[in-house]
Structure formats: C-alpha cells, structure tokens
Amino acid sequence: MPSSPLQPVISAIGEVLLGKEHQVRLALACLLARGHLLIEDLPGMGKTTLAEALARSFGLGFKRVSFTSDLLPADLTGLNVFDPAAASFRFQPGPLFSQVLLADEINRASPRTQSALLEAMAAGRVSLDGTSHPLPRPFLVIATQNGLDQGGTSALPESQLDRFLMRLSLGYPPRQAERALLQGEGLGPDGLSGAFGPEDLLALQDRADRQHCSPALLDYVLDLLERSRRQPSQAHPLSPRAGLALLAAARAWSLLEGRDHVIPDDVQAVLAAVCEHRMDGGQRGGGEGELSQRLQEGVDGLR
Amino acid sequence: MSRAAAPLQWLTMGLLALGLLGLSPALSLSLLAFGLGVLTALKLREARSLEERRVVALLQLVCAGLLAALRPELAPSLLQGLAILMALAGLLALELGAGPDWKALLRRSLQVLLAALPIALVLFLLLPRLMPFTNFGAGQGMGAMTGLSDSMEPGSIARLAVSRQAAARVAFPLGGEPPPLEQRYWRVLVHERFDGRSWRSTAPTFPRPVVGQPATPPPPPAAPGEGIQLWLIEPSGLAAVPWSGSGRPLSADLRLQRSGELLNRAPGSQRRVYALTRTADQPGWRTTPPGPVDLLLPLGENPRLEALAAGWRRLGSDRERLDAASGWFRRQPFRYTLEPGALPREAPLDHFLFESRLGFCGHYASAFTTLMRAAGVPARVVSGYRGGQWVQPVGGTGYVDLRQADAHAWSEVWLDGEGWRRVDPTAWAAGDPLARSGAAAGSRAGGGPLDWIQQQWWGLDIAWARWWLGYDGEQQQALVARLLGEQRHLLGVVVLLAVAVSLAAGLGGLGWLGRRHRGDPLRLELERTLRAFARQGMAPAAGETLGGFARRLSQRWPSLADPLEAFVANYQQQRFAAAPSRAGRRTAHRLGRVLRRSLRTGNRPAEAVQRDHP
Numbered sequence: 013m014p015s016s017p018l019q020p021v022i023s024a025i026g027e028v029l030l031g032k033e034h035q036v037r038l039a040l041a042c043l044l045a046r047g048h049l050l051i052e053d054l055p056g057m058g059k060t061t062l063a064e065a066l067a068r069s070f071g072l073g074f075k076r077v078s079f080t081s082d083l084l085p086a087d088l089t090g091l092n093v094f095d096p097a098a099a100s101f102r103f104q105p106g107p108l109f110s111q112v113l114l115a116d117e118i119n120r121a122s123p124r125t126q127s128a129l130l131e132a133m134a135a136g137r138v139s140l141d142g143t144s145h146p147l148p149r150p151f152l153v154i155a156t157q158n159g160l161d162q163g164g165t166s167a168l169p170e171s172q173l174d175r176f177l178m179r180l181s182l183g184y185p186p187r188q189a190e191r192a193l194l195q196g197e198g199l200g201p202d203g204l205s206g207a208f209g210p211e212d213l214l215a216l217q218d219r220a221d222r223q224h225c226s227p228a229l230l231d232y233v234l235d236l237l238e239r240s241r242r243q244p245s246q247a248h249p250l251s252p253r254a255g256l257a258l259l260a261a262a263r264a265w266s267l268l269e270g271r272d273h274v275i276p277d278d279v280q281a282v283l284a285a286v287c288e289h290r291m292d293g294g295q296r297g298g299g300e301g302e303l304s305q306r307l308q309e310g311v312d313g314l315r
Numbered sequence: 316m317s318r319a320a321a322p323l324q325w326l327t328m329g330l331l332a333l334g335l336l337g338l339s340p341a342l343s344l345s346l347l348a349f350g351l352g353v354l355t356a357l358k359l360r361e362a363r364s365l366e367e368r369r370v371v372a373l374l375q376l377v378c379a380g381l382l383a384a385l386r387p388e389l390a391p392s393l394l395q396g397l398a399i400l401m402a403l404a405g406l407l408a409l410e411l412g413a414g415p416d417w418k419a420l421l422r423r424s425l426q427v428l429l430a431a432l433p434i435a436l437v438l439f440l441l442l443p444r445l446m447p448f449t450n451f452g453a454g455q456g457m458g459a460m461t462g463l464s465d466s467m468e469p470g471s472i473a474r475l476a477v478s479r480q481a482a483a484r485v486a487f488p489l490g491g492e493p494p495p496l497e498q499r500y501w502r503v504l505v506h507e508r509f510d511g512r513s514w515r516s517t518a519p520t521f522p523r524p525v526v527g528q529p530a531t532p533p534p535p536p537a538a539p540g541e542g543i544q545l546w547l548i549e550p551s552g553l554a555a556v557p558w559s560g561s562g563r564p565l566s567a568d569l570r571l572q573r574s575g576e577l578l579n580r581a582p583g584s585q586r587r588v589y590a591l592t593r594t595a596d597q598p599g600w601r602t603t604p605p606g607p608v609d610l611l612l613p614l615g616e617n618p619r620l621e622a623l624a625a626g627w628r629r630l631g632s633d634r635e636r637l638d639a640a641s642g643w644f645r646r647q648p649f650r651y652t653l654e655p656g657a658l659p660r661e662a663p664l665d666h667f668l669f670e671s672r673l674g675f676c677g678h679y680a681s682a683f684t685t686l687m688r689a690a691g692v693p694a695r696v697v698s699g700y701r702g703g704q705w706v707q708p709v710g711g712t713g714y715v716d717l718r719q720a721d722a723h724a725w726s727e728v729w730l731d732g733e734g735w736r737r738v739d740p741t742a743w744a745a746g747d748p749l750a751r752s753g754a755a756a757g758s759r760a761g762g763g764p765l766d767w768i769q770q771q772w773w774g775l776d777i778a779w780a781r782w783w784l785g786y787d788g789e790q791q792q793a794l795v796a797r798l799l800g801e802q803r804h805l806l807g808v809v810v811l812l813a814v815a816v817s818l819a820a821g822l823g824g825l826g827w828l829g830r831r832h833r834g835d836p837l838r839l840e841l842e843r844t845l846r847a848f849a850r851q852g853m854a855p856a857a858g859e860t861l862g863g864f865a866r867r868l869s870q871r872w873p874s875l876a877d878p879l880e881a882f883v884a885n886y887q888q889q890r891f892a893a894a895p896s897r898a899g900r901r902t903a904h905r906l907g908r909v910l911r912r913s914l915r916t917g918n919r920p921a922e923a924v925q926r927d928h929p
Binding site for chain 2: 224225226228229272273274275276277280308309310311312313314315
C-alpha cells in the first residue's frame with residue numbers, strides 16, 4: 013500500500029482533533045481540490061480547531077469571522093478608505109483576504125453578505141468600485157452552520173449550497189478520543205509546525221488535478237450522475253458542476269491515498285460529503301448521508 | 316420489443332419480394348411461394364402484438380426456405396441468405412427487448428446463422444436428397460425465350476446472331492481441357508425432318524417414369540480423375556441442352572438420345588446445372604445408323620439443286636459424293652453475311668446456291684444437307700453453338716462463355732464405316748465469323764469493365780455450381796459409402812449424432828460469442844472469481860467496490876488475504892491506472908486462478924471445516 017504524501021499532516025492534525033481522521037482527510041481533500049468546506053454541526057465540536065489546524069499545517073494565513081445579522085459585505089471584503097496623506101482612496105482589504113477564512117455561523121448573516129462571500133469564493137476575486145482585487149492563493153473558506161439553532165437566521169439557499177465542494181459534520185468524538193481529550197492529551201493547534209508551506213500546497217493542488225481518471229472510472233461517475241437524475245425520490249438530481257466537484261474531490265482523495273489514479277473507492281469516500289448537500293436541498297433529511305448511500309447502492313461499484 | 320423490429324421485418328419483406336420476383340411462374344411451387352409471400356406481407360401489415368410479429372418472423376423464415384428450395388443458384392442464394400439474416404434480426408429484435416441497437420442485432424443474427432452452419436453442413440452432406448423441386452410441374456415454352464428452337468429455318472438464327480445474351484457456360488474442372496477453338500461445336504438439337512422450308516427436330520420427350528417400376532437406374536458416378544464438363548445453362552425452353560458430343564451425363568435427370576441430343580427431364584424456364592464425364596470410347600450416337608427420314612426431301616422444289624446433286628449420284632461411294640459436294644462448295648464465291656435478304660418462295664435454295672450466294676450458317680447447313688440428301692447421302696442439320704470465348708476468372712476455374720450470338724447450325728453426314736461426320740459448310744464461305752475471331756485468339760470485341768465484372772461473377776457462379784449444386788445424390792452416396800462402407804444402415808445414427816454434436820457446438824459457440832461481447836477479458840475474469848465466491852455465499856453488496864468486497868472477504872477468510880490483495884491490486888491497476896498492459900491481463904488471469912484455487916483447496920472458512928470434521 014503506497015503511503016500518502018500527506019500522512020504527516022494527517023497524523024499531526026489527528027493529534028489536535030482527536031478521533032476525527034476521516035473528517036480531517038475529507039477537509040484536506042477539499043483543500044487539495046481547491047474547494048470550500050461547509051461544516052454543519054453543533055457548537056463546541058472542534059470546527060475552529062480543524063480550520064486553524066489546516067491553516068497552520070500549510071503555513072497559511074488564517075482569519076475567523078463570526079457572521080452576525082448586521083455584518084455587511086464591506087466588513088468581509090474590505091473597502092476603499094480615503095487616505096488624507098495621499099489625497100486618494102486606498103483599498104483596505106477585509107478578512108476575506110486571508111488564505112483560510114473561517115466563516116462562523118454563516119446562516120446568521122443577511123443574504124446580501126452571504127452572497128458577497130459566495131461570489132468571492134466562486135470567482136477568486138473581489139470587485140469593488142470597478143476594481144478587481146484578486147484573493148490570495150491558496151484560498152479556502154470553511155463555513156460553519158448551526159443545524160439546531162435556526163431562529164432568526166437565513167439558511168443558505170440551495171442554489172448557493174453547491175458553491176461548497178463538501179459539507180461535513182464532525183460529530184461527537186469516539187469515547188476513547190474524548191477520554192484522551194478530557195485527560196488533556198490533545199494539543200492545541202498552536203503546536204502545529206508547518207512541515208509544508210503554501211507553495212507545497214499549490215504544488216499538491218496541481219498534482220491532484222493530474223491524477224489519472226480511466227474511462228472505466230469516468231463511466232462510474234457518469235453512471236452515478238445519471239442514476240441521481242433517474243431516481244424517483246424527491247432528491248435533487250446532480251448537476252454537471254456536481255459531477256466536476258465529485259471528480260475533483262475523488263482525485264484529491266486518491267492523492268491522499270498515495271495513488272496516482274482514481275478508483276471507485278475514492279469516489280465513494282467523498283460521495284456523501286460532495287453530493288449529499290446538493291441532493292437534499294439543504295434540508296437535513298433522514299439519516300447521515302442517506303441519499304448518497306442510496307445513490308451509491310444503485311450503481312455497480314466493481315467496474 | 317425493440318423499435319428496430321418493424322423496419323427489420325419490412326426490410327426482410329422487401330428482400331423476399333425481390334427473391335419472389337425472380338421465380339418463374341411456370342413452376343407449380345412458385346404459386347405457393349407467391350401466396351406465402353403475400354400472406355406474410357399482409358400479416359406484417361396488420362401485426363400489432365408481439366405474438367403476431369413472431370408469427371410474421373416465422374412465416375418469413377419459411378418463405379425464405381421455400382425460395383431456397385426453388386432457386387439454389389448463387390445470386391438468389393445470396394439474396395435468400397440476406398433475407399434470412401434480416402428475418403432473424405427482426406425476430407431477435409422482438410425477443411431481446413429494447414436494449415440492442417441495429418448493429419448489435421445484425422451481429423447477433425449473423426452469429427446465430429454461423430452457429431447454424433455446422434448443422435446445415437451435416438444435413439447437406441449426409442441427409443438423403445429429395446428430387447430437386449425444380450423438377451415438379453415444369454411447363455414448357457412459357458414466355459418467349461431467346462435461343463434455339465425446334466424448328467430451324469435458314470433465316471432463324473440471324474436474329475440470335477446479334478444477341479449478346481448469355482446462353483450457357485461450360486467449365487472443364489478436374490483436368491478437363493476445352494477443345495481447340497475450331498473444334499468447339501456444342502450440339503443441342505438434331506433436325507431431320509425437312510419440308511422444303513424449315514428443318515424440324517423430332518423433339519422426343521423425356522420418358523416418364525412408370526409408377527411401380529424402378530426409375531432409370533442412376534448412372535455410375537464419375538471415377539476419380541475423369542475429366543468432366545460442367546454446364547450452366549440459362550433458361551431456354553428447350554428439352555435439349557448443349558453438350559460437346561462426347562461424354563456421359565452424371566445425373567439421372569439427363570438422357571442421351573440415339574440422335575445425339577441430350578435431353579433434360581425438366582425443360583426449363585429455370586437455369587440448370589449439369590455435368591458430364593469424359594469417356595474414352597466412341598459416343599453411341601455417332602454410330603447409330605440413319606433412318607429413312609435422313610434421305611427425305613421434297614422433290615421438285617429446287618430443280619437446279621437436284622440436277623447438280625444428280626451428277627454426284629453416279630459416284631461410287633458416299634465419301635466421294637461428299638468430297639465432290641464440298642469441292643463444289645469451296646469453289647463457289649459464297650459470302651457470309653447476316654443480312655442476305657429474304658429468299659423467294661419459289662425454289663429458295665436454288666436462289667441461294669446459284670444466284671445470291673449470300674447467307675449465314677442456316678443457309679449453308681440447310682443447302683448443303685439438302686444437296687447431300689439429293690445426292691443420296693443421309694444427312695441432317697444440327698443446331699447448337701459454336702466457338703465461345705474462353706474466360707479465365709481471377710483465381711477460379713476457366714470456362715467457355717457462350718452467348719446467343721454463338722448459335723450455329725451445321726450438317727452431319729452419314730458415311731458407311733465411319734458414322735456421322737460433322738461438316739460445317741459455313742466454314743467454307745468467305746467472311747465466316749469464327750475464322751475471323753480465330754485469328755484474334757478467340758477474344759471477342761467489346762470487353763468493357765462491366766463485361767469483365769460479369770465474367771468474374773460467372774466464374775464464381777461456376778465454382779458455386781461445381782461445389783454446391785454439383786453435390787448431388789450420387790456424390791452423396793459415394794461419400795456415405797466412403798464414410799461408412801458396409802455399415803450403411805448406421806447412416807441414421809451417424810446423422811443424428813453429427814446433428815447433436817453440431818447443435819451443441821453451435822449453441823456453445825453462440826454462448827461464447829455472447830459472453831465475449833458482454834465484457835472484456837478483465838471483467839470476465841473478475842466475474843468468474845466472483846462466481847467462485849458466490850458459491851461460498853459471499854457476494855458483493857449493492858454498489859460495493861472491489862476493494863470493499865475484498866476487505867470483507869479477507870475478514871472471513873484471513874488466509875486468502877494475500878492472493879486477494881494481489882488480485883485486487885492488479886485489477887485496479889489494469890482498470891484505472893494510466894497505462895494498462897496486455898501482460899497485466901494475463902496476470903489477472905493467473906492471479907484469478909490462484910485465488911480461486913486457494914479458495915477451493917484447504918482455505919475454507921473455519922466454520923465450514925468444523926462442520927466437515929466434527
């Protein structure tokens with residue numbers, strides 16, 4: 013079994029976020045696939061820790077913004093301020109201009125602000141007064157959403173949901189991990205040293221793009237997409253963009269697995285994270301990843 | 316029911332209609348075939364349900380089979396084969412559901428046909444023959460056929476002389492050599508009755524077999540190494556068929572007359588194929604003495620002719636009279652032309668011999684024969700074909716191509732002690748076309764590319780006739796005798812066995828072909844392995860990947876972990892990596908075998924072992 017080039021990172025984050033290796037891997041895959049991450053979970057589950065650990069592992073700049081109902085778009089993007097010394101306007105970048113942005117409780121902000129964030133995520137730049145300001149690269153948004161406490165919030169519309177490559181929920185740690193946590197064995201993210209730099213991350217992202225997808229694998233992905241469009245349930249069909257996202261995430265996952273080609277197992281590993289929120293329309297229906305599970309079972313995975 | 320079903324069935328109908336159009340209405344079975352065709356078309360028109368369409372497909376197959384029995388020649392056979400292919404594809408479209416497309420249906424249909432080939436071959440080679448269907452109820456003279464006729468008037472052959480229509484082809488396989496060009500006289504009819512104007516053939520009919528009596532004994536088969544003439548004649552409407560004048564027919568359908576005519580039991584409006592062996596001895600007709608009819612001529616019709624011949628009567632022997640007549644003929648300035656003008660009603664032969672001296676073979680043969688009869692020498696007119704172009708098709712048996720333009724008439728003269736001698740007075744005339752074409756080595760002018768294609772096609776036709784149609788009851792009996800010797804009574808068992816074996820081979824081949832097209836070898840290997848595990852009660856869950864399934868398997872059979880891992884790794888490498896190799900496929904085969912063997916031998920799960928050995 014070839015070992016993952018990112019195993020050191022996975023292990024290091026694993027020591028910070030105990031018992032969450034799968035979610036850590038998914039988050040890493042999301043980062044490698046140049047996607048953005050939506051974490052839906054209760055408070056206190058380690059969302060911030062994960063975001064910070066990811067940022068520090070690659071030596072990336074990290075900012076955290078708590079979204080509130082009075083947060084304005086300019087609070088995120090920054091604004092042109094008058095510089096009396098130079099007698100001109102100068103662009104003052106907002107927190108969006110960091111490499112990893114943790115957007116806490118994104119559903120509390122107004123749709124306008126949400127929209128500004130999502131546009132920046134999709135375009136990779138911010139346009140202000142006719143000037144385009146490119147965002148830093150790599151650029152990762154980790155948005156969190158509180159699934160329970162929905163009072164006075166604006167849920168992300170389903171059309172915006174698929175701007176996020178993946179949706180995760182961290183969930184409670186297993187008992188052993190929680191015991192270790194209580195015993196204080198977990199390290200803080202501050203202790204993470206950057207074995208990789210931002211340049212390494214960019215290189216890894218390029219490498220993920222080049223992971224080989226054989227015709228058989230593409231057929232598998234196509235069968236999944238077709239199946240999602242045929243299934244009689246009320247699930248939303250998967251769009252071509254969802255297909256691209258699934259393939260990109262599977263590529264990143266195969267890189268994490270230390271392979272140079274994608275196999276159906278990679279697709280299945282990321283299927284729920286990539287597709288569930290695109291199919292359930294933002295409604296947390298049924299169980300965890302139920303729609304993806306049904307989709308997966310409807311397509312021959314042996315190939 | 317696939318959407319391709321209806322178009323395929325209509326296409327079949329069209330092909331069948333083409334085949335039916337080629338049938339001669341003179342055959343009684345043709346009417347049956349026409350009726351069946353119309354019935355099938357009507358049924359197809361009104362068919363809606365699956366069952367009705369099934370009936371249509373079966374009717375079409377029966378129709379094609381009937382056609383095949385009626386028209387066994389090459390071109391109709393190809394058409395029937397195509398029709399059967401389409402009919403089968405239509406049936407498959409009905410049965411296989413909406414899945415397969417046109418190409419898949421036709422391919423499968425072709426496979427079914429190929430699978431049926433061995434069984435057809437066994438039946439063809441071994442099953443006793445019925446009499447050819449073409450023999451039943453053949454009527455004579457339906458429709459105007461171009462060609463020779465029973466009655467030869469001097470002017471009659473001129474019509475044919477310009478016709479490029481095919482008359483017959485004769486090949487000499489098995490080492491038979493075609494005679495040299497000046498010896499190529501293919502006799503058809505013998506005309507002995509002369510009424511002053513036209514020469515009539517006695518036109519005997521083929522003897523009908525009498526019920527209760529054995530039919531004519533089948534002629535002995537050709538000894539190996541005997542050269543044969545293989546004839547393929549176009550429909551002529553005549554009972555007599557051309558032959559070289561020597562040899563022996565190989566079929567009971569042909570009867571050699573004492574006059575030297577070869578009679579066909581089924582005179583025909585159909586093409587016919589027959590073969591003759593070469594015999595060393597003198598053919599019997601040549602020495603059959605003449606009857607009084609060979610000296611008859613209407614006296615007083617042509618006084619100058621009779622006067623000339625009367626001079627030769629004084630000569631002692633027939634030979635001298637013949638020499639005198641041929642010497643006289645050669646001295647006269649006869650000229651060969653196809654447009655001699657009409658002969659007068661009064662003394663036509665006098666006019667020809669002493670005044671116009673223009674004419675073609677009919678005139679010469681008629682006048683010369685009359686002269687000989689007037690001189691007291693038995694003589695008769697023979698019509699048939701002369702010459703013919705030697706064609707050597709690419710990679711095939713050479714043959715002589717006879718057109719209606721090669722139709723000819725000549726004389727035969729009886730000489731005591733020798734028999735009938737062929738005398739061709741046309742050859743003495745100036746401008747005889749054979750002499751001219753002989754100079755050009757038998758090649759005919761006007762050989763365009765279309766002619767070339769037709770000649771190649773006829774070459775194929777000859778080969779087909781030789782190997783397929785030529786395999787008749789006699790040859791079959793010879794084969795059975797060679798195979799079984801004295802144990803002929805075992806033929807039924809042998810046929811049944813051979814049919815069973817070829818049926819099994821066909822079905823096996825079909826299954827193999829079907830599997831081969833269902834997936835690539837890698838996937839087949841995987842499925843074989845999966846089946847082995849399924850027999851042990853382990854099957855992949857819905858949507859499960861090979862990796863996931865293998866993990867479950869190695870949990871149940873820990874000892875299989877290594878071969879499993881090797882198999883899965885190789886499979887994934889071949890299937891999903893950038894550069895799969897042929898060697899990897901072989902490896903997959905080997906690893907699959909190793910895995911299955913490990914599963915079978917000794918690596919059974921712990922609980923199974925416990926159950927076996929309590």
